[in-house]
Amino acid sequence: MKLELLPSELTAAKPILKQINRAGFQAYFVGGCVRDIILGKPIHDVDIASSAYPEEIKKIFKKTVDTGIQHGTVMVLDHGEGYEITTFRTESTYTDFRRPDQVAFVRSLSEDLKRRDFTINAFALDEDGQVIDYFDGLTDLANRQIRAVGLAKERFTEDALRMMRALRFAAQLDFQIEDQTLAALVELGPNLAKIAVERIRVEFEKMLQGLAAGSALKILVEAGLLPYLPGETGLMTEADVLRVANQLERKQPQSEQVVWALYLGQQGFDGPTLQSQLRQWKLSKEVMQTVLAVGPLLANVNQIDRWAIYEHNAYVRTLLETLTIMGVDQSVTERIQKTYDSLPIYSMKDLALSGGDLIAAGLAQPGPDLGVVLKKMEQAVVLGQVDNTKEALTTLVEEQTYGNS
Numbered sequence: 001m002k003l004e005l006l007p008s009e010l011t012a013a014k015p016i017l018k019q020i021n022r023a024g025f026q027a028y029f030v031g032g033c034v035r036d037i038i039l040g041k042p043i044h045d046v047d048i049a050s051s052a053y054p055e056e057i058k059k060i061f062k063k064t065v066d067t068g069i070q071h072g073t074v075m076v077l078d079h080g081e082g083y084e085i086t087t088f089r090t091e092s093t094y095t096d097f098r099r100p101d102q103v104a105f106v107r108s109l110s111e112d113l114k115r116r117d118f119t120i121n122a123f124a125l126d127e128d129g130q131v132i133d134y135f136d137g138l139t140d141l142a143n144r145q146i147r148a149v150g151l152a153k154e155r156f157t158e159d160a161l162r163m164m165r166a167l168r169f170a171a172q173l174d175f176q177i178e179d180q181t182l183a184a185l186v187e188l189g190p191n192l193a194k195i196a197v198e199r200i201r202v203e204f205e206k207m208l209q210g211l212a213a214g215s216a217l218k219i220l221v222e223a224g225l226l227p228y229l230p231g232e233t234g235l236m237t238e239a240d241v242l243r244v245a246n247q248l249e250r251k252q253p254q255s256e257q258v259v260w261a262l263y264l265g266q267q268g269f270d271g272p273t274l275q276s277q278l279r280q281w282k283l284s285k286e287v288m289q290t291v292l293a294v295g296p297l298l299a300n301v302n303q304i305d306r307w308a309i310y311e312h313n314a315y316v317r318t319l320l321e322t323l324t325i326m327g328v329d330q331s332v333t334e335r336i337q338k339t340y341d342s343l344p345i346y347s348m349k350d351l352a353l354s355g356g357d358l359i360a361a362g363l364a365q366p367g368p369d370l371g372v373v374l375k376k377m378e379q380a381v382v383l384g385q386v387d388n389t390k391e392a393l394t395t396l397v398e399e400q401t402y403g404n405s
């Protein structure tokens with residue numbers, strides 16, 4: 001297969017391949033970018049593989065940075081762009097089913113490609129746009145399937161994360177997982193327990209944001225992988241996860257917050273349990289905060305009144321998107337949106353009468369009382385009992401202070 005039209009990212013990087021070729025070495029585009037071009041999808045990163053060793057690459061180019069020299073990767077700087085060039089390699093020593101702790105550089109492209117995870121990720125593309133496909137990846141693309149390069153058991157033993165990657169690509173591309181690859185995944189699933197949480201999380205999030213997330217999540221459950229994911233074993237039942245799977249199919253959550261609100265937030269865990277689950281997945285502070293705020297509302301939609309919407313207004317987008325994916329009645333989300341839009345203030349800072357104003361007017365003393373007065377004003381304004389104007393608020397506080405109602 002020859003690609004006539006390359007996306008601009010690759011056209012811009014072509015001179016790099018040419019320069020390496022002219023110096024007497026081979027160089028190819030490899031990995032996900034070739035797969036995505038063939039599929040006509042936008043590409044994320046341009047990876048280049050070469051027969052040249054890192055020291056040789058550094059002699060060919062003026063500006064380079066050692067970004068991962070021990071793995072054979074050098075970054076070449078060209079017209080303000082950085083291109084990672086990795087020497088062809090095989091991975092020699094594997095301990096603990098994680099990534100290898102040693103790599104061996106080789107001069108042969110096929111040696112490099114055959115240690116890659118899936119046939120659709122094992123293409124190479126030369127400077128003329130010729131696709132090199134040693135493992136029938138083009139057939140797998142046409143048949144829409146994820147198939148390991150060579151023996152799936154070997155690929156998954158080299159790096160157990162690849163099992164999550166299989167599910168992630170199946171979800172993103174809406175592909176099936178080929179039988180032998182799936183069988184190996186079922187057999188070696190327990191090795192996932194040895195993989196760093198952060199690496200699993202990245203693949204899991206991409207999977208749940210994929211088009212066919214629901215099908216992939218079902219396969220994950222059927223393959224018996226659930227106990228080997230981060231989080232406390234047994235807290236999330238298969239039924240809980242399958243419910244999420246049904247909600248998610250073809251929905252593609254737009255943010256990580258929504259992913260986690262759906263996956264963990266809606267399960268009705270109490271606060272400390274939810275927090276502990278979020279921690280075990282090593283989520284960012286931002287995601288944790290959002291899910292902790294939104295979770296209790298998802299578990300009880302009737303509880304989402306005007307005050308709750310005000311208090312959680314920073315999370316309303318996540319709340320609405322999550323509820324929509326959960327399939328709650330449209331009248332509920334419409335009501336929340338309307339209420340949110342109609343809020344007279346979005347925080348205490350928006351009150352027309354500030355703490356400073358209250359003190360200056362002699363209506364409150366600095367200290368805890370001031371907080372109480374501000375809270376009363378906030379509630380009255382949010383619930384529409386008083387206008388958010390200096391005059392109306394002054395009257396409200398005076399009435400309450402002097403008790404003349």
Ligand SMILES: Nc1ccn([C@@H]2O[C@H](COP(=O)(O)OP(=O)(O)OP(=O)(O)O)[C@@H](O)[C@H]2O)c(=O)n1
Nearest residue numbers: 031032033044115116117118121122159161162
């Ligand atoms: N555990 C892994 C990770 C990566 N790879 C190889 O390294 C390439 C680049 O890896 P990565 O960027 O993680 O994946 P992509 O396939 O490029 O997917 P994405 O588009 O999400 O970056 C993959 O295509 C694959 O050939 C692999 O064999 N095994």
Ligand SMILES: [Mg+2]
Nearest residue numbers: 031032033045
């Ligand atoms: Mg990539």
